[in-house]
Amino acid sequence: MSAREERDALALPPALYGHALRLLRESPDGVPVRRGYRLPDTSTPDAAPPSREALGRLSDDAARSLGRRLTRTGTTVPAVATGIALLARLGEAEDIPCLSALGLFREFTSAVVDALDAIDRQAAAVVWLTVCSRSELRPLVGALWAGDRQAVRAELEAFPALPRCLGSTGARRIAEATRLTELLDRHPSDTALLARAGRILARMVCAQDRATDVLEYRDALALYERVVTRAGLLPPALDHHATLLSLAWDLNSGPGVLLDWPSGRRAMLLESLGRLLAEPRWAPPADTGVGEPDQRLRAGWVRRTGRRPFALPGSAPGGLRVEVVAGDPVDRAPVETRVLVDGRPVVPAVFARGPAHSPEYLLDDGRLRAGPEPREVQLAEACCTEGCCGALYVTIRRDGDQVVWENWRRPALPGTGKPAPEPPVHRFDAAAYDAEIARAETDFSWSWPARTVARLVKAGLVARPELLRRWDLRRGWISSGHDDPDSVVVTFWYEPGPAAGKPDGIPLQFLWVVPDDGAPPAEQAAAALRRLAGEDPKTYGRVCGGSRERAEELGFPWQGGV
Incomplete structure (x- = not known):
């Protein structure tokens, strides 16, 4: 081996921090590449990082010094990860540049963002947006890395704030990265900036992903103050009306209720929105049947629900209130059953991973009723499914002249594996409880024609299961369409019986979009049920679930999933 080869063999790989800077x-x-960098392949490890026990014996100063050395000179993932963990607990402002650079390695992004959140929320948000945001936000990310406040403002107003590129976490991170409240204070007459700030706040409280993001945003109260108190500066456009109505719903019964409001301030802001949106100039356009589909959907939603958040009580007799809230249909916001105890929404207070269930699940099937036997009820499920990130359960039982909610179940605390603290036991007067559940079950003021048709079709099939059974079918989910809320979607599972010659229990899912003939919902639902009774739905539905092989085996064309 030559002398050069010997030197190369002995050379240590570069520090990961230095590699990130390069x-x-x-x-x-x-400007870093979108989705971050890949870690380099290293074959020569550092000395093993100290054990957890050894780290626990270090003083804070010694642990901080070790964290800085490991993050700046570490050449392997375990060493640098240990340094990041130490600085998550003990880091200071001087550690921001190093952590920010290491966060560009996608394997470190999550840990670095957590560490930076404790030191500087803006720096954490910039790293998160750099690695995790969609391509539509790249111009804004570039302006943030350049530190050009004028460009940041321009790009903040320009990017398409559509649901697909602005979830609740993204909205919070944008507000943190741009120091949105400071921008609003510097430019108080910029109505485009004000409208964008309102849009970001409305997306932050959207329950479709993580509605608790607004509770993690430290400037939430300040942003609410600026948006609502200046809302009168906005032109009375339908998009602005939808934004302000979404904020009103949040102030009425959403996660924003849980913010640390000064006494009476939330009610005052809600009242001011109510007065503004009641002005004639803010009246939504009439339904003419023409125009862009999204705008028609949004105008119908405003006409239907525009006054409800300002008329509903903050609490109900007996401490329980159940309110069905249908959010902005253009945002594909969920229809959720908000349960409030003493005016505070239960689900976002204890579960951060998904919205409360739909009224079809909790109310139509009577799950919130208090029967003679205790019943465990799932109030909410993680957006990614319970198997991934859990769900929220409570046991409801009747105890004499009281109804009791107790024995809560929810996921462990993130990153710890430790059980989350159990919410308190709630006791309600049984008569008041029964009355409130009965009221909620029969209140359909939130609904719209397609949703009403879907509910009536489902009720008809529940009452007459033989309508589908005669075709070897069983009922699936039935609701308004997700992408087109004005459509009615009926799904059913085909399980071939003995007559088909393939009774192996392997199902195939079908979907039928019920055509809207403009008739009243009750007539449309009755017509749909008649067709289900008299004509095999497999002849007019399409395959939407199962497998291609199973579809071909049974003689049906495969058209992919829903």
Whole structure:
């Protein structure tokens, strides 16, 4: 082996921090690539990082010093990860540049963002947006890395704030990264900026993903103050009306209720929105049947629900209130059954991973009723399914002249594996409880024609299961369409019986979109039920679930999933 080969063999791999800086310098315009960098392959490990027991014996100063050394000179993932963990607990402002650079490695992003959140929320948000945001936000990310406040403002107003590129966490991170409240204070007459701030806040409280993001946003109260008190500066456009109505619903019964409001302030802001949106100039357009589909959907939603958040009580007799809230249909916001105890929404207070269940699940099937036997009820499920991130359960039982909610179940605390603290036991006067549940079960003021048709079709099939059974079918989910809320979607499962010659229990799912003939909902539902009774639904539905092989085996064309 030559002397050069010996030197190369003995050379240590570069520090990961130095490698990140080099990649950043080589990036076009100094802006990191979207989705971050990949860690380099290293074969020579550092000395093993100290054990947890050894770290626990260090003083804070010694642990901080070790964290800085490991993050700046570590060449392997375990060493650098240990350094990041130490700085998550003990880091200071001088650690922000190093952590920000390491966060550009996607394997470190989550840990670095957590560490930076404790030091500087803006820096954490910039790293998160750089690695995790969609391509539509790249111009804003570039302006943030350049530190150009004028460009940040321009790009903040320009990017398409559609649901697909602005979830609740993204909205919070944008507000943190841009220091949105400071921007609003610097430019109080910029109505485009004000409208965008309202849109970001409305997306932050959207229950479709993580509605608790607004509770993690430290400037939430300040942003609410600026948006609502200046709302009168906005032109009375339908999009602005939808934004303000979404905020009103949040102030009425959403996660925003849980913010640390000064006494009476939330009610005052809600009242001011009610007065503004009641002005004639804010009246939504009439339904003419023409125009863009999204605008027609939104105008119908405003006409239907526009006054409800300002008329509903903050609490109900007996401490329980159940309110069905249908959010902005253009945002594909969920229809959720908000349960409030003493005016505070239960689900976002104890479960951060998904909205409360739909009224079809909790109310139509009577799950919230208090029967003679205790019943465990799932109030909410994680957006990614219970098997991934859990669900929220409570046991409801009747105890004499009281109804009791107790024995809560929810996921462990993130990153710890430790059980989350159990919410308190709630006791309600049984008569008041029964009255409130009965009221909620029969209140359909939130609904719209397609949703009403779907509910009536489902009720008809529940009452007459033989309508589908005669075709070897069983009922699936029935609701308004997700992408087109004005459509009615009926799904059913085909399980071939003995007559088909393939009674192996392997099902195939079908979907039928019920055509809207403009008739009243009750007539449309009756017509749909008549067709289900008299004509095999497999002849007019399409395959939407199962497998291609099973569809071909049974003689049906495969058209992919729903």
